Amino acid sequence: MNSKKLHIAILASPGLGHLIPVLVIGNRLATHHDAKVTVLVIKTSTSAAESQILSLASGPNVEILEIPPPDISHLVDANTKVVARICIMVREALPGVRSAIAGMKDQPDIFIGDLFCTEAFPMAAELNMPKYLYIASNAWFSALQWYTPVLHDEIVGQYVDQTEPLKIPGCKSVRPEDVVDPMLDRNDQVYREYLRVGVEFSWADGILINTWEDLEPVTLEAFRKYEYFTPPVYPIGPFTRPAENYGQKSELMEWLDKQPSESVLYVSFGSGGTLSADQLKELAWGLELSQKRFIWVVRPPAERSDESFFTSGSGPDGSPDFFPEGFLGRTKNIGQIVPQWAPQRQNATMLTEELGVAVRPKVLPTKKVVDRKEIEEMVRTIMESSEEGKAIRDKVRKVKASGENATKAGGSSYVAMNDFLKDVQIRLKSSLAT
Numbered sequence: 366m367n368s369k370k371l372h373i374a375i376l377a378s379p380g381l382g383h384l385i386p387v388l389v390i391g392n393r394l395a396t397h398h399d400a401k402v403t404v405l406v407i408k409t410s411t412s413a414a415e416s417q418i419l420s421l422a423s424g425p426n427v428e429i430l431e432i433p434p435p436d437i438s439h440l441v442d443a444n445t446k447v448v449a450r451i452c453i454m455v456r457e458a459l460p461g462v463r464s465a466i467a468g469m470k471d472q473p474d475i476f477i478g479d480l481f482c483t484e485a486f487p488m489a490a491e492l493n494m495p496k497y498l499y500i501a502s503n504a505w506f507s508a509l510q511w512y513t514p515v516l517h518d519e520i521v522g523q524y525v526d527q528t529e530p531l532k533i534p535g536c537k538s539v540r541p542e543d544v545v546d547p548m549l550d551r552n553d554q555v556y557r558e559y560l561r562v563g564v565e566f567s568w569a570d571g572i573l574i575n576t577w578e579d580l581e582p583v584t585l586e587a588f589r590k591y592e593y594f595t596p597p598v599y600p601i602g603p604f605t606r607p608a609e610n611y612g613q614k615s616e617l618m619e620w621l622d623k624q625p626s627e628s629v630l631y632v633s634f635g636s637g638g639t640l641s642a643d644q645l646k647e648l649a650w651g652l653e654l655s656q657k658r659f660i661w662v663v664r665p666p667a668e669r670s671d672e673s674f675f676t677s678g679s680g681p682d683g684s685p686d687f688f689p690e691g692f693l694g695r696t697k698n699i700g701q702i703v704p705q706w707a708p709q710r711q712n713a714t715m716l717t718e719e720l721g722v723a724v725r726p727k728v729l730p731t732k733k734v735v736d737r738k739e740i741e742e743m744v745r746t747i748m749e750s751s752e753e754g755k756a757i758r759d760k761v762r763k764v765k766a767s768g769e770n771a772t773k774a775g776g777s778s779y780v781a782m783n784d785f786l787k788d789v790q791i792r793l794k795s796s797l798a799t
Contacts, residue, residue: 369471370399370400370401370426371398371399371400371401371474371475371786371789372400372401372402372403372471372472372473372474372475373391373394373400373401373402373403373473373474373475373476373477374402374403374405374466374473374475374476374477374494375387375390375391375402375403375404375405375476375477375478375479375499376405376407376455376462376476376477376478376479376482376485377404377405377406377407377479377482378407378451378454378455378479378480378481378482379407379408379409379434379451379454379455380409380451383451383479383480383481383501384406385606386479386499386501386575386604386606387404387479387499387501388404388427389604389605389606390477390499390501390573390575390601390604391404391427392427393604395426395427396426398782398786399426400426401426401428401471402426402427402428403427403428403429403430403469403473404427404428404429404430405430405432405462405465405466406429406430406431406432407432407434407435407454407455407458407462408431408432408433408434409434409454430465432458432461432462432465433458433461434454434458435454435457435458435461436457437450437453437454437457440453440457441453445554445555446546446547446553446554446555447555448481448546448547448555448558448559449553449554449555449558451481452481452484452558452561452562453558455481455482455484455485456484459484459485459488462485462488463488463492466488466492467492472492473494474494474495474789474793475494475495475496475497475789475792475793476489476492476494476495476496476497477496477497477498477499477573478496478497478498478499479498479499479500479501480498480499480500480501480502480562481562482498483498483561483562483565483566483568483569484565486565486568486569487568493796495570495788495789495792495793495796496568496569496570497569497570497571497572497573497785498566498569498571498572498573499572499573499574499575500572500573500574500575501575501604502574502575503574503575503576503580503581504574504576504581504584504585504588504598504600505536505537505581505584506545507572507574507598508533508536508584508587508588508594509531509533509539509544509545510545510559510562510563510566511563511566511594512533512534512536512563512593513548513559513560513563514560514563514564515593516531517551517560522551523549523550523551524541524544524548524549524551525541525542525544525548525549526541527541528541529541531544533587534587534591534593534594535583535584535586535587535590535591536583536584536587537583537584545559547559566596567595567596569596570596570788570792571596571597571598571599571785571788572596572597572598572599573598573599573601573785574598574599574600574601574602575601575602575603575604576600576602576603577600577601577602577603577767577768577771577772577776577777577778578600578771578777578778578781579764579767579768579771579777580603580764580767580768581600585598585600597788599781599782599784599785600777600778600781601778601781601782601785602768602771602772602778603768603771603772603778617660617701617703620701621660621701624658627758628657628658628748629658629659629660630652630657630658630659630660630744630747630748631659631660631662632648632652632659632660632661632662633661633662634662634664639664639665639666639667640664640666640667641666641667641734642666642667642686642687643687643734644734644735645663645666645687645688646687646688646689647734647735647736647737647740648661648735648737648740649687649688649689649692650689650692650737650740650741651736651737651738651739651740651741651743651744652696652700652740652741652744653689653692653695653696653700654737654738654741655740655741655744655745655748656699657699657744657745657748658699658700659699659700659701659744660700660701660703661700661701661702661703662703663702663703663704664704666687
């Protein structure tokens with residue numbers, strides 16, 4: 366290596382939901398750790414959003430290398446789930462990835478793949494690169510996928526039909542109804558892909574996770590304590606996407622700036638939080654009845670197969686039919702609705718456009734619908750000056766401060782990142798010696 370910059374190749378799974386976290390960690394390594402980073406992007410479409418993000422991401426020490434999208438139309442059909450499609454796309458793109466890396470004038474020193482790129486690890490080994498897995502989610506999610514091969518052998522029948530929680534050594538157990546989407550049907554191709562990825566965790570030389578010690582101490586301790594969980598884990602987060610400035614402040618941000626401090630509730634259920642139409646309606650009622658300010662990131666109900674739900678309202682007032690009639694009008698002064706397509710749904714949309722097939726979301730097995738009164742009471746509890754509400758807000762402030770401190774010099778994630786880079790140097794020196 367001599368004195369040249371450490372050159373890191375990072376492979377992102379297809380779709381914005383995977384590309385953005387990879388770009389964030391890539392920029393952190395380049396900016397704070399003086400590395401040269403090449404991000405390999407498996408293209409899925411020519412969407413304006415993806416093109417804009419890629420154009421903004423490149424810099425003096427971050428290079429974007431686009432891999433042509435492979436044709437997988439002969440490998441999938443209308444019933445192939447999104448995660449399975451992503452895995453298949455990565456698999457089919459690997460020859461192009463290998464050629465791109467082999468053709469670089471400045472060969473990368475190490476390889477990092479995100480969650481669905483574990484099949485690239487043998488390629489990295491062939492090219493004599495230490496190989497690491499980057500998981501942009503939390504440690505508990507990682508523990509479930511990591512341990513699924515054991516659960517697969519221990520449990521008979523569908524996970525969702527079990528009467529007892531799924532036990533993971535040293536970690537909080539998982540209720541059967543809370544398993545992730547790929548675990549809903551053990552007979553489906555997507556489960557086989559999910560299971561394979563869990564097995565291939567062990568192929569990595571180390572696992573980087575977007576979490577920090579104070580947030581998940583129990584799970585992270587389990588990773589260190591139990592022999593099953595190898596290789597070593599480096600909790601290096603939290604990484605958050607910086608707020609881009611495109612030259613003009615959005616109407617949403619202008620509205621938010623006008624509200625009193627800590628007076629707005631942000632409602633979002635993340636990339637896996639698709640709700641039923643009934644639950645969305647109850648949530649809308651609960652927010653309205655609370656009369657508290659809110660920003661609600663709304664996604665299509667689980668029963669919908671497209672994203673026209675927000676733009677082609679079929680309710681009497683022109684609003685989506687899962688909203689109470691007149692909801693948008695009655696809450697226009699206290700609430701802001703933001704249509705949002707989660708990363709998985711973005712991937713589904715891109716793949717659907719390319720392959721000409723329909724992607725139908727699966728209705729998840731869930732508990733009873735939480736009614737509007739319960740939601741109203743919880744919103745009031747959080748937002749009003751009750752003792753319980755104060756305690757919740759204080760805890761949030763402490764978690765926020767803890768996350769900020771973790772990445773500062775001397776913080777737990779700062780130390781973990783340096784430990785990871787030390788491991789890289791040791792492996793590179795060992796490789797040179799042999």
